[in-house]
Amino acid sequence: MHAILALEDGRIFRGHGYGSPGECQGEVVFNTSLTGYQEIATDPSYAGQIVVLTNPQIGNYGTNQADNESAKPYIEGLIVREFSPISSNWRSEQVTDEYMERYAVPVLAEIDTRALVRHLRNNGVMRGVISTTETNTDVLVAKARSIRKMDGTDLARVVSTKTIYTFDKDDTRNQTDNAYLGAPADGTFRKQLHVVAYDFGIKHNILRMLTREGCRVTVVPAETTAQDVLDLKPDGVFLSNGPGDPEPVDYAVKAIRNMMGRVPVFGICLGHQLCGLALGGKTYKLKFGHHGGNHPVKNNATGKVEITAHNHNFAVDPDSINANEVELTHVDLNDQTLEGLRHKTLPLFSVQYHPEAAPGPHDSHYLFRDFRQMMEEWKG
Numbered sequence: 001m002h003a004i005l006a007l008e009d010g011r012i013f014r015g016h017g018y019g020s021p022g023e024c025q026g027e028v029v030f031n032t033s034l035t036g037y038q039e040i041a042t043d044p045s046y047a048g049q050i051v052v053l054t055n056p057q058i059g060n061y062g063t064n065q066a067d068n069e070s071a072k073p074y075i076e077g078l079i080v081r082e083f084s085p086i087s088s089n090w091r092s093e094q095v096t097d098e099y100m101e102r103y104a105v106p107v108l109a110e111i112d113t114r115a116l117v118r119h120l121r122n123n124g125v126m127r128g129v130i131s132t133t134e135t136n137t138d139v140l141v142a143k144a145r146s147i148r149k150m151d152g153t154d155l156a157r158v159v160s161t162k163t164i165y166t167f168d169k170d171d172t173r174n175q176t177d178n179a180y181l182g183a184p185a186d187g188t189f190r191k192q193l194h195v196v197a198y199d200f201g202i203k204h205n206i207l208r209m210l211t212r213e214g215c216r217v218t219v220v221p222a223e224t225t226a227q228d229v230l231d232l233k234p235d236g237v238f239l240s241n242g243p244g245d246p247e248p249v250d251y252a253v254k255a256i257r258n259m260m261g262r263v264p265v266f267g268i269c270l271g272h273q274l275c276g277l278a279l280g281g282k283t284y285k286l287k288f289g290h291h292g293g294n295h296p297v298k299n300n301a302t303g304k305v306e307i308t309a310h311n312h313n314f315a316v317d318p319d320s321i322n323a324n325e326v327e328l329t330h331v332d333l334n335d336q337t338l339e340g341l342r343h344k345t346l347p348l349f350s351v352q353y354h355p356e357a358a359p360g361p362h363d364s365h366y367l368f369r370d371f372r373q374m375m376e377e378w379k380g
Contacts, residue, residue, distance in 0.1 A: 006140030019100030019107035026076035032292030036359020044201030059096030062087025155244030200242030226258035239271025267350030276316030293360035309360025
């Protein structure tokens, strides 16, 4: 079936439609990962976005339940150069076309994704519409221009869990029999620690990494107050990734401020941005964001360079952070974006990138061990 992408600036791309027929809309971003399209599709941080994948062939190894990072795909639509109608992999349970149709995700293929990515890189991400039903491009461009902008939009409360639940080593999603996920260096822990994790759009692999460090995780909704979290008597609090602009998530910023110094805190992605705001800093929107599994990040403490997985449209302004209180721990070597911070006296640290990856490299797995060590030191 014929499909059209219309961007808000009037640029039109025509191709072939797969997945779910119909129409979708959102902010169009590009991701440079070579593999992991299913994990990308099911990452709640992509809510409200249409994702362009730069790897030329997508769908060739199919999909399976184990690779989901949440219960369903959160991308609004998918754009690729070549979409494989078949899957060839022993782990595949469903071809990707059927998977996307099952979850009502439109796919646009057979377009020049290089031209689209260059257009977005030069002009910045922009709103767009994919349609297999509307052929009038003027109508589609008008729809694209009417889409609500990501700036000022709180999507964390939209994707967050509505109820509290527990995730531990016995949870089937933990995949304890998967040798590729690895295990803690020492294999066992003297004591299980209790972590309360804020769900702003949390990924399954984050929960897996926490349990692999000997933690029992209680996941709570985004709007949970600091007192309600402290009443759960956690050994540490985790702030998850998530979609949208961090500034409207003021309820979480208030909760972090009320927990600082009372319990160890570790934040990732949106959680990092919220830590920055709680520490008195400011955030801003990047021109085309960071999305991919190949970003070089320097650890300022060790001098080592980690190849890391990213998915963020906003960042913390390093000049807005009080250097007397907060250490800037990591920096992106592509564009000098702030990628990590740590409070100098309180048990709080965060990173902008994704140490749990899925998809992506494992260079930063050590951060989960650092979190456990911080909790143990805090307990004395």
